Amino acid sequence: MQVYSQKTGRLEALLLDEGILTELRTAAVGALVIRILAAPKIDMIGIVGTGVQARYQLEMLSAVTDCRNVLVYGRTPQKVDRFISEMTSKGWNIKGTDSPDNSLQDTDVIITTTPSREAILGNSSLETRKSGLTIICIGADAPGKYEINPNLVAKAALLVADSTTQTVQRGEFQKAVKDGLVKKESLVSLGHLIETKDLHRRKEGDNRLIIFDSSGVALQDCVVSSLVVRKLN
Template identity: 25%
Template sequence: MYIPEDKIRDVLTYESLIPVIRQALMDYSAGAVDQPPRSVLRVKDQQGEPSGWFAVMPAIAGEVMGVKTVTFFPGNSSSGLHTHMAIIELLRRSTGEPLAVMDGRLITEMRTAAVSAVAVEALAQPGAKTLGILGSGVQARSHIEALRLVWPAFREAGSIRIWSRNPQKAAVLAEETGAVAVAIEEASACDVVVTVTSATEPVLLGKWLSPQSLVVAVGAVGAQLRELDDEVMTGHLIAESRQGVERESGDAILSRAEVQAELGEVLAGKATLPASGRRVFKSVGMAIEDITAARLVWSLLESN
């Protein structure tokens, strides 16, 4: 059975996705998931110039196993194509029987925002009232939707401030979502700051942050890529995956910041957080998140 994006969009919601992602993160940190590091190949065009990358992400968990193949071609945006595209194959663990093949683009988009929503629920200070978004693309929009679901204060007028290197795109997104387009210093001073940029060098500076802020860093996946400067990285660092961040996050590698805990450990009560001070959550994406979302989509369609 092939499941295209339109059918996925019909059944997949953040209300159903966020709880299963939360459990998947705890399962991962508890050692209940078999997931090797993702394999990444750089892609060159016919002239030998780098044009994108191609990654393979397998995982086994519960009664299923699966693999996502995903591509990232930044030049696609100039021709109206998505920069990220993916396919997910879902199989029965007990027999290896293929259950479904489905488009993975929307799943990747939504599971990324769902992970951030779980992180904000667990890590943001209780009194957090403002959300800063650095970026104005697909992930900026999906994060606004997911975070408003789990944090009611972000539904209030003027609580979300958006900055982008493209001011026009920031203004459009702000108008469409009821947010406010602002300068980067103002967006960075919010209680929760989400970075969803395509930056290769730091855009978020620690001197702009409030002392008790939570930074949710989603962009800049790559050992030489950064969104955050060294001062940001002096905060208490929580990883989606310790192995993934230590292997794939330039923000952590180049600043030599040490991961203090995995999010799944915090959720399970196996790691404690300091009562005060900045917290930084770094997300690089994991196969178990994709397989969990694909399992949910498959089960929802099977039940209809």
């Protein structure tokens, strides 16, 4: 990442982070949204995917919840086993599942982190449990990618995205909008969510299904870069 001065335009720093800062800022957004939108008491976290970002999401979550119970789904048993072994050593209580839709009934928060181009979550059962559920969608970061059945997206009481313009072009909600299941005007930006406390998850009796999509925006890179430069100085 290249960091320039807004006053002079001069290059102030060149951060050779090898993509780590991108991973961190993506995980930080997930944790921020969970702090705002998840139920006050989280008993089980669902993870769909076993890659690098799945690991970062869990590590960042430790800053916003005491829950250490995780239900994970991966494409192969070998990847699930490696994920469980690594994250268990870091203090997480993890068990695998052979169906991602088990998370819809058994967890309070679900984080999807795969590069899928077809629905992984919400295929066998589109009914969520009666208590509130928050889904964080991380993997859909390019045109054609989506991880959630559009019919499940359409059932959400609140749809939030870091960029409402970008999410219908290269984010989780693109197919639901294209299929006419969701209106673009109903999408809420992350900035508006943060400012509007009435949209936040209430402490009691809030049984909404809420879905957040992060396709990544430049502002996140600016913030994480400035934090690093400030720390180095």
